[in-house]
Amino acid sequence: MGTQLKIGVLVSGSGTNLQSIIDRCEDGSIPAAISCVISNNEQAFALERARSHGIPAICLRHTEFSGRAAYDAELVRVLQAHGVELVVLAGFMRIITPGFIEAFPNAIMxxxxxxxxxxxxxxxxxxxxxxxxxxxxxxxxxxxxxxxxxxxxxxxxxxxxxxxxxxxxxxxxxxxxxxxxxxxxxxxxxxxxxxxxxxxxxxx
Incomplete structure (x- = not known):
């Protein structure tokens, strides 16, 4: 098998879609690994799901940034630091900016x-x-x-x-x-x- 695709998942809530992706990565039916899970909501159960599977779980509160562009720039920085090749929005309750989209062309689902x-x-x-x-x-x-x-x-x-x-x-x-x-x-x-x-x- 070749090098596994590195996925970054953005999520705001309980993370049931995240769980289905974790399960399929772990059973080998997706040739990929989740490099990090990021939420804008520190209460999101999705972060707990990630931690229980040994996946880096990061909370970035959008309220701590000056605006959408500054927040998305930090998202991009963290995702790139984890080597992410595909960004997966699994119930991420924010509209992402053009700058974010440009950082991952045709690689955000x-x-x-x-x-x-x-x-x-x-x-x-x-x-x-x-x-x-x-x-x-x-x-x-x-x-x-x-x-x-x-x-x-x-x-x-x-x-x-x-x-x-x-x-x-x-x-x-x-x-x-x-x-x-x-x-x-x-x-x-x-x-x-x-x-x-x-x-x-x-x-x-």
Whole structure:
């Protein structure tokens, strides 16, 4: 096996997607290793998940910086210091700046709980319920300067049940997130993703 891809994960909350990625790295199904986990929230359980697996867990509070650009510059510095080649946004509740994106061109992935381009931004599950769609899902995409507008890598569909609440729908979407996010990272690690315009093609 060649050199393992080094991943940096940014997360603000409990880190269930982080856990699915850790598990797949540890069982060898993703040829990658998580070099660091960074959160802007010192209470994030994701940091505890990282520590329990021996992964460097770092809290960078955005409130301690003069603005978004200064905060993102420090994020980039820490990620680069850990040799990170792919940045994974696993529930990171901040919009990242163009400077951050330029530091990791075509190497930042995000998961969104809707079938983009439908329902971008916050509360995607609530948006889907309010709109009355019959099918929603989740999307793994590369990050660009827009909000949830980058090239789509992978999607999974989830039917909307008549009795669904935001919580029940979110739970079923999350199960699909835990399946496709590690898969997208695996394809990246195996150098099997090629961006051509807005399309991400999978190489055999």
């Amino acid at each position: 995000n998961i969104h709980p809707a079938l983009l381009p439908a329902f971008p931004g916050l509360h995607a599950q609530r948006q889907a319920l309010d709109y009355g769609v019959k099918v929603t899902g989740c999307t793994v995409h590369f990050v660009d300067a827009g909000t949830d507008t980058g090239p789509i890598i992978m999607q999974a569909t989830v039917p909307v049940e008549q009795e669904d609440t935001e919580e029940t729908l979110s739970a079923r979407i999350r199960m699909e997130e835990h399946r496709i996010f590690p898969e997208a990272i695996r394809l990246f690690a195996e150098r099997r993703l090629k961006i051509e315009g807005r399309k991400v093609n999978r190489l055999l």
